[in-house]
Amino acid sequence: MAYNDFSMDNHWLPFTPNRQFRKEPRVFVAAEGMHFTTHDGKKVIDGISSLWCVGAGHNRKPINEAIKKQLDTLDYATAFQASNDQAFKAAEMIASMAPGDLNKVLFCNSGSEAADTSLKVALAYHRARGEGHRNVFIGREKGYHGVGFGGMSVGGIPANRKVYGTSLLPRVDHLRFIHDPAGNAYIHNQEPVWQEDILLELENRILPLHDPSNVAAIIVEPVAGSAGWYLPPQGYLKRLREICDKHGILLIFDEVITGFGRMGTNFAADYYGVVPDMLNFAKCVTNGVIPLGGVICRDKLYDAMMKTEAPEHVIEFFHGYTYSGHPVACAAAIATLNLYKQENLFARAGEMGKLLGDAFHSTFKGLPNVIGIRSLGLAAAVELAPIAGTPGKRAFDIYLDCFHHGALVRPAGDVVVIAPPYVVEKSHIDQLVNTLADSIRKNA
Ligand SMILES: Cc1ncc(COP(=O)(O)O)c(C=O)c1O
Numbered sequence: 114m115a116y117n118d119f120s121m122d123n124h125w126l127p128f129t130p131n132r133q134f135r136k137e138p139r140v141f142v143a144a145e146g147m148h149f150t151t152h153d154g155k156k157v158i159d160g161i162s163s164l165w166c167v168g169a170g171h172n173r174k175p176i177n178e179a180i181k182k183q184l185d186t187l188d189y190a191t192a193f194q195a196s197n198d199q200a201f202k203a204a205e206m207i208a209s210m211a212p213g214d215l216n217k218v219l220f221c222n223s224g225s226e227a228a229d230t231s232l233k234v235a236l237a238y239h240r241a242r243g244e245g246h247r248n249v250f251i252g253r254e255k256g257y258h259g260v261g262f263g264g265m266s267v268g269g270i271p272a273n274r275k276v277y278g279t280s281l282l283p284r285v286d287h288l289r290f291i292h293d294p295a296g297n298a299y300i301h302n303q304e305p306v307w308q309e310d311i312l313l314e315l316e317n318r319i320l321p322l323h324d325p326s327n328v329a330a331i332i333v334e335p336v337a338g339s340a341g342w343y344l345p346p347q348g349y350l351k352r353l354r355e356i357c358d359k360h361g362i363l364l365i366f367d368e369v370i371t372g373f374g375r376m377g378t379n380f381a382a383d384y385y386g387v388v389p390d391m392l393n394f395a396k397c398v399t400n401g402v403i404p405l406g407g408v409i410c411r412d413k414l415y416d417a418m419m420k421t422e423a424p425e426h427v428i429e430f431f432h433g434y435t436y437s438g439h440p441v442a443c444a445a446a447i448a449t450l451n452l453y454k455q456e457n458l459f460a461r462a463g464e465m466g467k468l469l470g471d472a473f474h475s476t477f478k479g480l481p482n483v484i485g486i487r488s489l490g491l492a493a494a495v496e497l498a499p500i501a502g503t504p505g506k507r508a509f510d511i512y513l514d515c516f517h518h519g520a521l522v523r524p525a526g527d528v529v530v531i532a533p534p535y536v537v538e539k540s541h542i543d544q545l546v547n548t549l550a551d552s553i554r555k556n557a
Pocket residue numbers: 222223224225226228257258259260334338339367368369370395396
């Protein structure tokens with residue numbers, strides 16, 4: 114297949130049904146604010162902040178200008194044995210926004226790299242303290258931590274794992290998933306209250322099985338994003354923190370989606386009042402414009418690794434990427450974080466999130482096949498009954514139909530998620546929700 118100015122023969126699309134795509138291509142060529150323009154001139158509203166990245170809306174001049182200026186000043190500099198001014202400034206800003214003593218930023222380029230970096234820090238930290246036997250990781254069913262072998266291993270989305278068998282990390286276990294369809298199918302800006310304590314399984318089965326003294330870290334998304342916006346039970350994250358403290362286990366929050374404003378706060382850690390030992394970020398840190406990710410570590414992790422008998426010329430942590438702290442990406446991050454502050458966009462995300470949640474619950478409840486609705490922060494999910502024998506098809510068909518009607522939404526299994534940029538207006542929410550409601554009816 115060929116368009117006037119490009120062929121479609123070479124680009125293999127990620128996490129996309131390529132055969133379907135080639136029959137019905139969806140190609141963006143421009144974006145401004147809340148909207149894209151497609152190759153065939155259609156206007157499409159970005160209902161998902163382009164994979165949860167574009168908090169400030171598209172084509173923001175202060176970010177673009179900062180990138181251009183940086184390109185003309187210092188385009189790139191080696192990341193090893195030397196650094197650049199933008200990396201220090203960005204790290205200082207990010208650390209100042211993070212809670213507690215999360216002060217040391219290890220940069221990378223993506224959420225997947227952040228996941229693997231955080232797991233490696235956990236192992237190296239324990240070893241530095243003479244506890245190298247701590248090498249068990251615990252993730253959670255339906256968790257998503259990217260596509261590296263580490264992140265995939267602690268992740269819990271079956272389709273992402275099933276092909277890789279014994280290549281996944283050994284000594285990994287998973288917490289139970291945090292969804293209770295019987296008691297908490299419909300959740301609106303509140304913490305789900307469970308009848309049972311689902312962390313008892315961690316205390317009574319998983320930790321004794323491996324012995325807590327062997328466990329390096331527990332990694333969770335505070336809110337499970339990629340699986341379809343599933344919220345933790347009331348008190349869950351606090352109790353997880355207590356259990357980790359009791360046994361000397363590190364707690365890692367993967368905030369690649371929840372970080373930088375989605376919850377109406379800097380991080381989900383702030384929203385829930387729980388400080389993890391490491392906090393992974395990516396996406397919104399640069400408004401999606403340039404790849405940048407990282408892990409914010411508590412002081413004690415850095416300090417333990419620096420307390421070594423090795424001579425000073427020896428590297429303390431053998432890890433890093435050529436583009437760790439890339440000056441252009443860091444300049445983009447500084448401009449993005451300044452823009453979020455100047456326009457008070459995190460608070461706005463919290464306020465608009467309430468409108469989004471209201472619209473979801475009042476519009477979708479009772480529509481055909483709707484079996485759950487969850488809203489929190491500036492994101493909401495509607496869960497649909499799968500078509501018997503073809504899981505995921507209903508949500509995918511709805512996604513396609515919404516696209517034909519000018520709205521980009523996100524299918525995740527049989528859940529459809531909307532998570533717009535923080536600059537969203539009420540009229541945009543109405544458009545997104547009404548388009549989705551029509552599609553749900555059509556696909557009954
Ligand atoms: C929680 C979480 N962790 C990690 C990742 C992976 O990020 P990336 O695609 O930048 O590698 C994602 C991506 O959506 C994510 O949601």
